[in-house]
Amino acid sequence: MNGRDSDDRHRLTVESTGPLDSQPAVSSPTVIGQVSVPWTPVVGHGSAPWTPVAGHDFIPEHDEHEGPLPNLSSTHPRHWKYISEGGATIVFSYRGPPHKVFSNSVLRLRKAVRATPAPEEHKEIGIGNSDVVDEKGAIVKPLEIAEDQEQKIKARGSNESLRSVRSAHSSRSLHHHRSSSNVRDDDSDSDWEDLNPDLTSENEQPDDPTIAFQTRVTSRLVPLCFLPRLESARVGRRWVEELARIGEKARPEARRRVDGIDLERRKGVLADDLVGWLGWAVEIKPKWAFLPNPTHLSAETAPFKLSRCRFCMHGYHSSRAGKEKGGYCPLDLFSGDLGRIKKALGALWDTWIMSNGSINNLKLFVMGKTVKPKSDPPFDYLSPFLRSTNGEEGMREAFVEAIAPMLHSSPLLGTLSTLMRSLDALDIEGVEKLWKEAKHVAMVGLSPKIADDEDEPSLADWEKFVDEYLAHGPYVGTKERYDPNEPQEENLKYWLTSYLMSATFKDCSIMLRFSPGLLDGTESFTNPERDVSMPLLTAIDLDPKSMKRLQKWAELDRDIVQHYAAADRTGDDGQCVDARVVGAVGKGVAI
Known part of the structure; x- marks a missing residue:
């Protein structure tokens, strides 16, 4: 596959994360098309590059002394508060008495589709609607996504062969499991153990696919200190039936007609409660970090x-008509320059205010509640945590000045930027x-969908x-196998899978979690043990994407460019600056 002739006007020098070995020295640049790549990140002053590890040594194995799975039946179902749900899972937050395992945790349970005498009603209602569950829960069919992923994991082997992220987050989990996995609440009616538990069924059920994907894939690309704790937990039948009844x-209402908690599964997923219910949290969906090769x-x-x-x-696409564009540019956030990071955060704040929190690039949570700025004055909600010298007007500055240095000093944004651009090298x-070319399909005219004959990874x-x-x-310093300039x-x-992996990081969010109390300017996201009493920075929503989406993405890409080219761009300076290019950082600061 031949690329276009190089144009020196577009020569970019991208700076990336650490070398594959443990040496701190910068390798000689490799040219990726017109992208010259040394293997060192620019992620802000004081930050250290992360060194990925080739092969499997990076992945933690099961601890041979690992205790039993945390047992949710040791808590009362009413101590788990419904938080949210998506198409395949439903999430609850622990709000009970202090517990060594479950405090500061959320529980994610798989959903199942209900049996209904009129399946055609599903088409009218749409995915994610459902009726009230009776005490036994009339759930009969697990969601297809769960079934499909389980089969893939079963083909890989039993749970005994799965490597667990639990051992990697040992300070948070292993010690607690060994000492208190069966500790009960101090609640007289908290004994929800099944009288005759089906341990065979529990042992045969695979761990949730999200655990396996993080353990074997994303934890090799992103340092574990920036990934959420994910671990399996035992779910008893009586306990989950009561949780379904209480939580319903x-x-x-729109969710209750079609699906509910899958009562047949004996395992759920425990994760860090990144929203928190005592402090506050920020969710940022940063989006694409780079200009393309x-x-x-x-x-x-x-x-x-x-x-x-x-x-x-x-922002100029017809699908965004009527929505606040704001001034946010992801390239500012990922620039590694403190001034541009502040600019990005200020723009996110402004759009959050103007849209009343309806645009999901920025969300704020206080004590577990989503803050809507029109009904929840930011000063009232954030003043216990941020010091504003000018009341409501000064809260924007307080927010930006507190968070920007913390993001600037953390390597996470640099790591995500590197992954996005290197995985999307074509x-x-x-x-x-x-x-x-590989399928001998004509370059013009009707053709099959991209990857329509490819199996899902x-x-x-x-x-x-x-x-x-x-x-x-492409960032290793060799072009002999996967040269983006001339892909074979x-x-x-490889290239199809690489693009899917890039899409996972492009679509992720980062969660900034803070404990109660005023920030004093000395905080950082340096928290290798993921101590929940300290600020936490976490990359979330790192789920695998489907081959079936490639065609849609190609069509959307063309559509976005066409709409932008035809749009009235009055007042648009027409330039986004990728700071990870030669000579661009100084230019970017002045934007």
Whole structure:
């Protein structure tokens, strides 16, 4: 696959995360198309580069002395408060007496579709609606996503072969499991143990696929100190039936007709409560961190895609009509420059205020409650945590000045930026070209959907991909295997999987969790043990994407560029600056 001729005007020097070995020295740059890449990040003053590890040594194995799974039946179901739900899972937060295992935790349970005499009603109602559950819960069919992922994990082996993130977060979990996995609440009616528990069923059920994916895939790319604690927990039948009965009244009515908690599963997923119910938290969905490699861009799209980032162009799309554009640009947040990070946070705050929190790039939570600025004055809610010298007007500055230095000194944004851009080394245009060439499909006219004949990656496929990426990927200093400038047809599967992995990081969120009390300016996100009493910075929503979405992404990419090209851009300076390029940092600060 031949790229376009290089143009020195678009030569970029990208700075990335640490070398594959433990040496701190910077390797010689490798040229990726027109992107020259040394292997060292610029992520802010005082931050240290993360060193990924090739192979499997990085992944923690099961601790041979590991105790039994935490037992949720040792708590009362009413001590778990409904928080939220998606298409496949429902989330509860522990609000009971202090507990060594469950305090500061949330529980994620798989949902199942209800049996109904009129299946066609589902089409009218849509996914995520459901009726009130009776005491036994009329749930009969697990959601397809759970079934599909379970089969893939079963094919990989039993739970005994699964490596657990529990051992990696040992300070938070292992000690507690050994000493108190069966500790009960100090509640006289908290004995919810099944009289005849089906331990065979529990042992045979695989851990939730999200645990396996984090353990075997994402934890090799992102340091564990920035990943949420995920671990299996034992769920008794009596306990989960009572939780379903109690929690059903808190669910949105639109969700209750079609699905509910899967009562047949004997395992749930415990995770850190990143919203918290005593302190406060911030959720940022940063989006795409880079301008694309120009090698495979068409003459029609290159002028726009090399000057405007994907997020800023998307703001002109018809789907965003009527929504507040604001001034947020992800390239500011990922720049590694403190001034630009402050600019990004200020823009996120302004859009949050103007949209009353309806645009999801910034969310604020206080004591577990989502703050809506029009009904929940930010000063009233945030003054216990941020010191404003000018009342309501000064809260924006207090927010920006408190958080920006903490993000600036953390390596997480630099790591995410590196992963996004290196995994998407071809751009979706290059992926589509390579697929058509490999399948001998005409470059114009009707053609099959991208990857329509490809199987979804299994867990083993994802592991193999990470092996290849860490050993031979575009930032390793060698072009012999996977040269983005001239990708080979025989490596099509690698490049398809690479784009999917990039999409996972492009769509992630970062959670900033703070304990009660005023910030004094000395805090940081340096928290290797993930101590919940200290500020926590966590990357979340790192779920695998489907091959079926590649065609949709290619079409959306074209649509976004076309809308941007045709839009009235009066007042738009027309330039996003990728600070991880030669000569761009100083230019970026002045934006």
